[in-house]
Amino acid sequence: MSSIRARLRPRPMPLNIFPDMEGLPRIILTEATGSSAEVLLYGGQVVSWKNERKEELLFMSSKANWKQSKANRGGISVCFPQFGNLGSLEQHGSARNRLWSLDRDPSPLPPSDNQSSVDLIIKSTGVDLKNRPCSFEFRLRISLSAGKLILIPRVRNTDNKTLSFTLSISNYLSVSDISEVRVEGLETLDYLDNLLNRSRFTEQADAITFDGQMDRLYLRTPTKIAVIDHEKKRTFVLQKNAMPD
Ligand SMILES: O=P(O)(O)OC[C@H]1O[C@@H](O)[C@H](O)[C@@H](O)[C@@H]1O
Numbered sequence: 001m002s003s004i005r006a007r008l009r010p011r012p013m014p015l016n017i018f019p020d021m022e023g024l025p026r027i028i029l030t031e032a033t034g035s036s037a038e039v040l041l042y043g044g045q046v047v048s049w050k051n052e053r054k055e056e057l058l059f060m061s062s063k064a065n066w067k068q069s070k071a072n073r074g075g076i077s078v079c080f081p082q083f084g085n086l087g088s089l090e091q092h093g094s095a096r097n098r099l100w101s102l103d104r105d106p107s108p109l110p111p112s113d114n115q116s117s118v119d120l121i122i123k124s125t126g127v128d129l130k131n132r133p134c135s136f137e138f139r140l141r142i143s144l145s146a147g148k149l150i151l152i153p154r155v156r157n158t159d160n161k162t163l164s165f166t167l168s169i170s171n172y173l174s175v176s177d178i179s180e181v182r183v184e185g186l187e188t189l190d191y192l193d194n195l196l197n198r199s200r201f202t203e204q205a206d207a208i209t210f211d212g213q214m215d216r217l218y219l220r221t222p223t224k225i226a227v228i229d230h231e232k233k234r235t236f237v238l239q240k241n242a243m244p245d
Contacts, residue, residue: 015102015118022066029144031116037144042066044100044120044140046076049149057236059172071096074172078153080138081128081165084217089131092170095138098122103139109152117143124158134163171238176231183208185225192217220245 016028020040026047029037038048047064049057060074071077071092079092090097103121106112112119120142124135134157141152157163175181184207192198194215203218227236 016115024066027118029116029118029142031144031146033146035144035146037142037149039118039120039142040066041100041102041120043071043096043098044078044122045072045096046142046149046151047074049076049144051147056174059174076149076151076172077170078140078151079166079168079170080153080155081132081136081167083166083168086166092168093165094128095122098125100140106139106141109141112141112143116145117141132163132165134159134161136163136165167243169240171236173227173236175227175229178210180229180231181210182228182230183225184228185222186218189221190219192219 016030018026018028020026025041027039027041029039034052034054036048036050037046039046043066046058047060051057058075061072064072064074066072077092077096080095082089082093085091100120100122103119106119106121109119118141120140121137123137124132129135137156137158139154139156141150141154143150143152151169153167153169155163155165155167186208187203187206189203190200191203192200194217195213198217208214221240223241224237224239227238229235
């Protein structure tokens, strides 16, 4: 009986991995409604997310060049073990400049179906240990489903010392003219204005609109914010869990 059950269990489809134009491994995730996402092992960066109408939902800088071995602005990137310049490490940490590996043992998460999700891993290197003497494993699951892209970062301290780090998931969304965009969910929050030497202010507006460059770090953000693009008639809902700041 057990052998019949084993034979009937659907075998996971292999991952779609292709070398891109620069020869770097690129994983393509797909799901039943036709949406797709592309992930580079370099940086563990999501570089494309298309909806079922094949419209690109993420911004990617036209200057992006992965051959230079430096982080490229765009998509969705992971900042670890340091967010921004809040520490002595390079801006936004080293994870976005590392070549990640496929994680074949992503326990305790349920196994992925390999077509619509991928598990990646990096482990601390000598350089990390020089700057932060505590070894770690950093896992990232990227899952695509209809209308949704979920990133689950997990950090494991593999040492017997305390591991301190900061972590962020940076989303670069594709929007129409910035004057057509409104952000809801940040009203009444305090923020640090990076264009004014991180001075602290309290948001007074009902919603955030843009009439010029803005570079702010909002504090104690809620679990959900909405980015509404009037021209494209599209709303992104950004949701976070268990990531207090
Ligand atoms: O340009 P980078 O290094 O990818 O960082 C992205 C952004 O990260 C934010 O934390 C900074 O406030 C911005 O100034 C910066 O542009």
